[in-house]
Amino acid sequence: MNIIVCIKQVPDTTEVRINPETNTLIRDGVASIINPFDTYAIEEGLRLKERFGGKVTVITMGPPQAETALREAVSLGVDEAVLLSDRAFAGSDTLATSYALAMGIKKLGEVDVILCGKQAIDGDTAQVGPGIAIWLDMPQATYVKKIEDCKEESGKKVFRVHRMVEEGHEVLDVPLPCMLTVVKEINEPRMPSLKGMMRSKKAEIIKWSAADIQAEEENIGLDGSPTQVMRIFSPEQRKGGEMLHGEVHEIADRLQDVLKELI
Amino acid sequence: MDYLLTEEQIMVRDLARKIAQEKVKPIAAELDAKDEFSWPLMKLLAESDLFGVYIEEKYGGMGGGILELCLVTEELSRACGGIAVSYAASALGTDPIILMGTEEQKQKYLPDLASGRKIAAFGLTEPNAGSDAGAMECTAKKDGDHYILNGTKHFITNGGEAETYTIIAMTDKTKGSRGASAFILEKGMPGFTFGKKEDKMGIRPSATRELVFTDCKVPKANLLGKEGQGFILAMKTFDMSRPGVAAQALGIAQGALDLALEYSRQRQQFGRPICSFQGIKFMLADMAAQTEAARGLVYGVARMIDSGNTKVTKESAMAKMFASDTAMRVTTDAVQIYGGYGYMKEYPVEKFMRDAKITQIYEGTNQILRDVIANNLIKESLAASKK
Known part of the structure; x- marks a missing residue:
């Protein structure tokens, strides 16, 4: 099974500060980590390999320093790592990013499953994974919390997956090759091993430019990014609810009053 | 303070720190209250290759030394002294094999201890021989191709949980401490049993038990060093x-x-x-x-x-x-x-x-x-x- 895991290097904080003048993230002085949701995708990739055999390749688009994130993935047991890095990619929005990643994955050859974290903690868009699936014309399932099985159905391989939805979860059969984004409920990521860390130090990272993946100029970087950022702001904090205390009938009465006031 | 650690030593320290802070610290109070030996954590340390940091590469270790062992032990102790001693006591049980084991003994025992598939323990202390280790009463009598061990060792860290034990026993009581010899024992050898787990003040997740030898038959090949070298080896x-x-x-x-x-x-x-x-x-x-x-x-x-x-x-x-x-x-x-x-x-x-x-x-x-x-x-x- 050829397993591709897409990761993103992000600043190590959930409280990213924003430059109010340029509307961009302030990254100075903030350490970089693998996007936490992507660590679950890496773990699931490794587990799929352990269950079904094959190879796990991790891919990212980013500046040269994103190599550190790839090496960390190698230390966890990933077989191969690809860095898409080119000045031409600068300024990419989710559409251009998913295009570049899709082109990189195409160049890698045969693929059975693409795994992504449900979203990145810096942008929180949750668009790149689904974008890749569209560019590659693949079925997709988002917010997957369990990959139950891989079955053969009339000569085609199918994953049975559980995906989280607001009301509970859905069970879907997704034909391979497919793209899945995963949630943190899916597994508990492993710790790196010393041998893995030693290996990752020496591992060769494949580096591809825009030309290497035959990316069309109009689809990458600023030219390929229709998104216009008007304003970035922290959403208003949700107000805490009111807890009702007392005997059951008192609570019921009070609740009734509250509901009446709302109507 | 900068101790000028090598890149590998920093890697070892940081990995141990990550495990200690993310996996040990959150459950340290629970392990203490439950007074429970944590195999899941031992397995995690094993999978991260930490048991072998001080063992030579040809025996499956990472080829570091005592400094690497200390870095891991220090980081684990920062989160829980009990988990740290379970780890370090395996090294204590392994050291005699590194110091005096024959090539054959090293080949047989070190790879499993380096990988953490098995953990080790060291047995010297007895009920009546603490600081005065020379007063030990546990005996090993030669009998053809075997030694027959009788007696007890107590307060043995990793006792009962470890698979590999290095034990000091008297082969010649008349010679005092020069009559002590060291042996490699394996859990499950006939005549080798364990007492209850001690209820301790601290380091509670670590297992401390009595080892009981009743006509325990140990092959001659398991003698560490020569007869009479047990005390100096200890x-x-x-x-x-x-x-x-x-x-x-x-x-x-x-x-x-x-x-x-x-x-x-x-x-x-x-x-x-x-x-x-x-x-x-x-x-x-x-x-x-x-x-x-x-x-x-x-x-x-x-x-x-x-x-x-x-x-x-x-x-x-x-x-x-x-x-x-x-x-x-x-x-x-x-x-x-x-x-x-x-x-x-x-x-x-x-x-x-x-x-x-x-x-x-x-x-x-x-x-x-x-x-x-x-x-x-x-x-x-x-x-x-x-x-």
């Missing part, structure tokens, strides 16, 4: 392992200091954080300086051993004595800084004080170690004056 083992206990004490001290420092910044009294008061500041400064001094001593001795120096008895004893006395002082002060909260089990700091105490006792009480240090000093001084 002493050489301690020279190598005491920095590990020192590292455990060091980690406990650092962990308590971390907690006290954080608490003193948050705790408000008289409208100010208590860390702004001179009384607390002086305590924090002393705790930090003493802990750093202990670290310098521990890393220094570890490097001395790793460079091939075998005359380290005095320095090893100094590191263990100083670091463990430091741990007791620092953890006591950490509880003091927490005040009444510090005395409550709901807060993490009292556990560090309970865990610290044992480091002043095992692998040579600090009184015995002072004796060892002074004897070496006097011997060196005598030798110098004769020149």
